[in-house]
Amino acid sequence: MSPYFNKLGTLYKRMSLREKLLSLLFIVVILLLWMNHWMGRLSEWNAARQLAAVELNTQEQWLERADFYTEALNDALERVDPSKTYAANQLSGRVDNLIRQSGLSTQADIDPVRTREGEIFNDHNLRIRLNRISIAQLIQLNNRLREETPYINIQSVRIQKNRRNPEQLDVRYEINSFDLKDPNL
Numbered sequence: 001m002s003p004y005f006n007k008l009g010t011l012y013k014r015m016s017l018r019e020k021l022l023s024l025l026f027i028v029v030i031l032l033l034w035m036n037h038w039m040g041r042l043s044e045w046n047a048a049r050q051l052a053a054v055e056l057n058t059q060e061q062w063l064e065r066a067d068f069y070t071e072a073l074n075d076a077l078e079r080v081d082p083s084k085t086y087a088a089n090q091l092s093g094r095v096d097n098l099i100r101q102s103g104l105s106t107q108a109d110i111d112p113v114r115t116r117e118g119e120i121f122n123d124h125n126l127r128i129r130l131n132r133i134s135i136a137q138l139i140q141l142n143n144r145l146r147e148e149t150p151y152i153n154i155q156s157v158r159i160q161k162n163r164r165n166p167e168q169l170d171v172r173y174e175i176n177s178f179d180l181k182d183p184n185l
Helices: 003-014 017-064 066-079 088-101 135-147
Strands: 108-110 114-117 121-133 152-161 169-180
Touching: 017 066, 088 108, 088 121, 088 135, 088 152, 088 169, 121 135, 135 152, 135 169
Parallel strands: none
Antiparallel strands: 108 121, 114 121, 121 169, 152 169
16 A cells, blocks of 8 residues: 555554544535535536437438428519518518508507518518507508509418497507528529
């Protein structure tokens, strides 16, 4: 044995029972903390490994279906006229024009367009609040917006009766549009 272990053995033999128990408890606590640290790192590694496996599996599925997605994209692009798609400012202007045609410009509040950029197209979302409108005006605006499909789509409509006048409605529209990045697609 090495002289280091001999010194430790001598020190251990000189300790009282209480000191031996406290030393053992100290060593056990240190080992538990060390094991806890390594178990945490091991679980993080395992979670990252599982996430990577799921992502690889998803990517494999995308690659296996690449021909299907390409064909579906080409079919969709054949039905869309790039010159009729709306950029963010064009969407806002076109919706404002439809609201004016419906005679609702004084009751309308249009939020700024939110854009999410993609590789092939940009996705635009617009919120409109209409206060104190009649059912006939709602139907008229709805029909005008439907005429713009697939270039302008109504994502959601929330209708509430006006609290001051129950015969009138307060309406919130969420409108979606897109514009192709490459008009030659």
